Amino acid sequence: MKNTVLHKADTRGLANHGWLKSQQTFSFANYYDPQRMHFGVLRVLNDDVVAPGRGFGTHPHDNMEIISIPLEGDLQHKDSMGNVATIRNGDIQVMSAGTGIQHSEYNASKDQPVKFLQIWVFPNKRNVEPRYDQISLNPNDRHNKLQQILSPNPTDTGVWIHQNAWFHLGRFDKDHSADYAVKAKGNGLYVFTLNGTIAVNGQTLNTRDGFGIWDTDKVSIRADSDAEFLLMDVPMAV
Incomplete structure (x- = not known):
């Protein structure tokens, strides 16, 4: 088909750090493919699995819209804006990183992995005031x-x-x-x-x-x- 692109599941980037297994539709970290940098403003689509008791330590972001969609398990969130929250299947979380934020994400479960989509979108406004939101969906x-x-x-x-x-x-x-x-x-x-x-x-x-x-x-x-x-x-x- 004209003006289409197909990314089969088994062609994605793969990072396996033991505690984190990440499959990446677009170039990210050590996965680089010049033909797969983004789709329009959709910059990152990562399919992540975090092992029990592990997580992402505090790290920075700026000028990016970051969306997390949990698929299984609960993910603990903490950020430099003072937000402390749990996101679980049925929720959607968004952060406008803007001028800069720091946050961490952690799987507090002792025996269940967390599976979630991590999505980054280029913003249409730079250096906005950082913002956090989270809702539960039906x-x-x-x-x-x-x-x-x-x-x-x-x-x-x-x-x-x-x-x-x-x-x-x-x-x-x-x-x-x-x-x-x-x-x-x-x-x-x-x-x-x-x-x-x-x-x-x-x-x-x-x-x-x-x-x-x-x-x-x-x-x-x-x-x-x-x-x-x-x-x-x-x-x-x-």
């Missing part, structure tokens, strides 16, 4: 529907970021289908399959495959099995 709102979890609008459904981007989660039963209309001119869509098999405009995606499409107004999504997926509607111009 998983029933994505059953055979597209549940908005992120937007550019503080008063809209989900969390918000400093970028003209919208994220949706879907959990479709086999054979369910839906159309999605791109929210803004100049945006593209990146679809990441959490589990199961879906088809996006006829392109088959299996578990942990990613598919980007741009220069289109809408896409059709069909579940070829029971499936869950994340749809990211992002500006293509960085």
Whole structure:
């Protein structure tokens, strides 16, 4: 298909530090592929597993919108803004790093790993005041529907970021289908399959495959099995 890119699950970067297993759709840390630097303003899509009792020590970020979506287990968060929180499956966390923040993330469980998506988006405003937010989502709102979890609008459904981007989660039963209309001119869509098999405009995606499409107004999504997926509607111009 024209104006598309397919990233199969087994082509992602892999970092295995023992306590952390990270599979990286785009270049990150020691994984570098000049053809896979970003998709528009979507800079990082890491699929992380943190071992029990381990985590990321305090480290800095600036001028990036950072989104965490827990898939299994609980992740303890602490940051330089004074936030101390637990994020768990069903939550979404966002940080606007702006002028600079420091934070740590830790798996306090003694026997259960934490699995979560770590996503970075380039902001459309630099050096903003750092900000933290976290909400709990109703998983029933994505059953055979597209549940908005992120937007550019503080008063809209989900969390918000400093970028003209919208994220949706879907959990479709086999054979369910839906159309999605791109929210803004100049945006593209990146679809990441959490589990199961879906088809996006006829392109088959299996578990942990990613598919980007741009220069289109809408896409059709069909579940070829029971499936869950994340749809990211992002500006293509960085």
